[in-house]
Amino acid sequence: MRIAVLGGDGFCGWPTSLHLSNLGHEVHIVDNLSRRWIDTELGVQSLTPMDSIQERCRIWKQVSGNEIRFHLLDLAKEYQRLRLWLDEYRPDAIIHFAEQRAAPYSMKSDRHKVYTVDNNVSATHNLLTALVETGIDAHLVHLGTMGVYGYSTIGAPIPEGYLDVSVETDSGAKGMEILYPTRPGSVYHMTKSLDQILFQFYAQNDALRITDLHQGIVWGTHTDQTKRHEQLINRFDYDGDYGTVLNRFLIQAAIDYPLTVHGTGGQTRAFIHIQDTVRCIELALGDAPEKGERVKIFNQMTETHRVRDLAEMVARMTGAEIAFLPNPRKEAAENELIVKNDHFIDLGLNPIKLESGLLEEVVHVAKKYAHRVDRKHVPCVSAWTKDIAKRVVHDP
Template identity: 80%
Template sequence: MRIAVLGGDGFVGWPTALHLSDLGHEIHIVDNLSRRWIDAELGVQSLTPMDSIQERCRIWHQETGQRLHFHLLDLREYDRIRAWLAEYRPDAIIHFAEQRAAPYSMKSDRHKVYTVNNNVNATHNLLAAMVETGVDAHLVHLGTMGVYGYSTVGAPIPEGYLDVTVDTPTGPRDLEILYPTRPGSVYHMTKSLDQILFQYYAQNDGLRITDLHQGIVWGTHTSQTRRHPQLINRFDYDGDYGTVLNRFLIQAAIGYPLTVHGTGGQTRAFIHLQDSVRCVELALSDAPKAGDRVKIFNQMTETHRVRDLAEMVAKMTGAKVSYLPNPRKEADENELLVRNDQFLALGLKPVTLQEGLLAEVVDVAKKFAHRIDRSRVPCVSAWTKDIAQRVEHDP
């Protein structure tokens, strides 16, 4: 297949592009490199030294003989994305190209506006351009578990849809609705809005869409990124883009007390990077037909409570754990049960939290520890002005 990987220079997009190229697909990476610009804005850099996207593509060709085609394109530029689609007419499109950090989306009003403009316009431009050009590609979007809001009301969170019964004058009627969204940040809110855009375009124009509600991705290598030092993946550790388990692992590597927010009572869904790329492959193999509802998968393999993760990493490495005021507005404790039957049925054999893999990330962090700026480790983006004041007084 000819596959467009939108956001293919990012943390999950790059290893996905390599994985699909390795399977023999023709890969076109589309990216505006905004993530690299945001590193410059924040004064941080990936823990791992990343080459330019063009250089990464050159090395992949040198190692495998397969070409990755790179297109510098911003999804917010409607005319250009429409022209690109009309010219390349991909069979499948994987859409990673959004601003994905919840703390970055909460930094200031400007960051909220940027995140909504970027994410909602990127998704809507793509959908409108697919209809206009008649490109009948299978669109696979990377969404988030965060659209559900993390609290389980007794039953596990289903894969996207909820069966409800409503009372009508002629008796009870069964309905299937999108699971009600309860986003916990402006970033997560944009993913909730994306869901409505997908529902509309699937129903109105027959677009074939799969939305992957993904949990927190951890790890850094996949079998393809290991092939050459210059194919190494991005690895974020800073307070805005670093995700919790990866952060704990680099903190352990540099002797920084593990930064647990509040009581660490939040339970979240996780998936290893290797499984994340495999899930995209599985989703591609199971495309919906025109007229089908949006296919939704919960792309996660296990759930963990944040303080349990911290204790596990502390036990493994001898790191100290520090309980900090929570800069986010989130429940002190939550239970999370999630269904993920569809990927298991398609053959996913989950990689679960294993000491070996955890230690591997610590080793990567130790190798590049000289690149870590300790002053960028704390999470300083607060969810409300009140919380900002509280966190400032009790850092």
């Protein structure tokens, strides 16, 4: 297949591009490199040394013989170029990763809120309307997040996208199927909730074929392909805005920094290893919806953990200490999270579990590159409200 990977220079997009190229697909990366600019804005860098996207593609060609082409394009701001690009390349499938994806970054200031909404909602909508306009019947696979459910977790299993409800009417109870209600806990998660409505509309109105993957927090760095050459290494964000919780714990342990747990650490989150992410995308591509079918929604996660249990697991493996700090987020102190992930398991996913994969990450990645860490960027200080900002701790 000819596959466009939008956001293919990012943490999930790069290993996905390699994985699909390795399977023999013709891969085109489309990215505006905004994530690299945000590193510059924040004064941080990936823990792992990243080459330019052009250099990464050159090394991949050398290692595999396969070509990945890079196209510099802003999905949110360059609608006409996007439409022309689609018309010229006419992909069979499109994987859409190209959004601002950090909840703390989206809550940093009013400017960051505006940027996140403009970027994410426009990127998704521009893509959808350009597909309609060009008449391209590509299967669109979007990376959504389990985080859209935020406060709507009540301890009952979260289904894969849809909920059957029964509503009392004058003529008795009527059943209907609705999107499982979202209750986002950040501006970033709010944009992902809006994406769902855009997808529902374009699948119903224009028969676009769409799969929305509600992904858990991705951990790990390497996949089989990124390991093939030092210069193919994936990015690894450790800073307080972009570093996802487990990757932050790993780097904290590697540099003798206390593992920073917010509040009681009673928040339960869903997780998936990056190797399973790329495999899930391959599986989703092979299970495309028919024209006119509703949006397919899969929960792309493999296990759930409480944050304090994760910290204890990393502390046990490494001897690190744990520091409990005030929570910069506005969220429930404790929550249950039970998630159905039958679709991917039925399609043959055999997940990498935390207990078995974690040590390799600590030794081979976190410790190896610990000298590149700037300690002052490790704490999470982006607060959800102005009141909470007064309680945020900058140094544990």
